[in-house]
Amino acid sequence: MGFPSLAAQVFLPFAILIGIWVAWSDMKFMRIPNKAVVALTVVFVVLGPVVLPFKVYLWQLSHLPIVLVAGFLFNQTGAIGAGDAKFVAAMAPFFALHDLPVIVGLASATLLAAFATHRGLGLLPALRRATGDWESWRRRDFPMGLALAGILIFYLILATHFGQAG
DSSP states (O other): OOSBHHHHHHHHHHHHHHHHHHHHHHHHHSOOOHHHHHHHHHHHHHHHHHHSOHHHHHHHHHHHHHHHHHHHHHHHTTSSOHHHHHHHHHHGGGSOGGGHHHHHHHHHHHHHHHHHHHHHHTTOHHHHHHTTTOHHHHOSSOOHHHHHHHHHHHHHHHHHHHSBOO
16 A cells, blocks of 8 residues: 555544544435535645645645546536545545555445444344434435544545555
8 A cells, every 4th residue: 555654553543533533424414514625634734734645635635626626527417426436536645546446446445334334234123213314214315424534534444554564
């Protein structure tokens, strides 16, 4: 993996906290808060120059506007929600481009697992009663924030163990 291990270790606690926030919010309200998107962006903008070489930091940061434009276009076609597009853009700097094969595999597995878990847990009466006000139980569309947060967290976990040293 190409993402620096030290940077992944520094980013991971923030990604976990923000990821839980995003997953919960998307399941409960079917909405990813703009504040969560901004928080994740701020984590990279503030900590990135400290834990990454400056050229690497700038390259990684350049992923954000590119993915934001692509996400906006996908949103305009109805392929993804606006919150999903914004959160994916905020996630983009945390991924090394040459890890794309790993990212695609990880994203596929995480999306399938998140979908199966969400739908499976939704069949449990006790859980449905405890979370009866969750919008994601009433709608056919899937709370992608659950999967997106997982992709970011699992990638950073992998990078802490298999990322570039130093």
